[in-house]
Amino acid sequence: xxxxxxxxxxxxxxxxxxxxxxxxxxxxxxxxxxxxxxxxxxxxxxxxxxxxxxxxxxxxxxxxxxxxxxxxxxxxxxxxxxxxxxxxxxxxxxxxxxxxx
Numbered sequence: 001x002x003x004x005x006x007x008x009x010x011x012x013x014x015x016x017x018x019x020x021x022x023x024x025x026x027x028x029x030x031x032x033x034x035x036x037x038x039x040x041x042x043x044x045x046x047x048x049x050x051x052x053x054x055x056x057x058x059x060x061x062x063x064x065x066x067x068x069x070x071x072x073x074x075x076x077x078x079x080x081x082x083x084x085x086x087x088x089x090x091x092x093x094x095x096x097x098x099x100x101x
Contacts, residue, residue, distance in 0.1 A: 004085035006033055006044065006051075008093060010100040021052065047081045055098075 002008075007030065013020045022038045025031055031039025034050040043051065058069045074082065086093050 003082075003089065003093065004044065006085060008082070008097060010055075010097050022050075044081050044085055046084070047077060049077070051078055051081065053078055 009025075011021050019038065022032050022035050026035065026038035032050055032052050033039070034043030034047055035052075043049070053074055054072070055074070056069065056071045058067065060066065061068050073079070082093070083090050
């Protein structure tokens with residue numbers, strides 16, 4: 001959803017190539033906030049880095065083929081930024097984003 005001139009996007013890349021999301025979004029004219037390499041470098045006030053985070057990583061173990069899933073909540077700086085931008089819509093926005101992961 002759009003908040004404060006930014007969009008919160010849940011992406012599911014097909015490979016683990018590091019710049020994949022950054023390059024694709026920048027090529028569509030929607031760079032990752034704070035990406036000084038592929039984007040315009042603009043970040044929400046108070047954020048000193050790129051707003052990019054892997055909430056969940058999932059893959060099959062290379063030897064056993066068992067599914068491996070790791071989940072990590074938003075770091076506090078990203079969470080604080082999102083709370084500031086979203087205001088009263090924060091809880092609904094996060095609930096929707098988590099359903100889409």
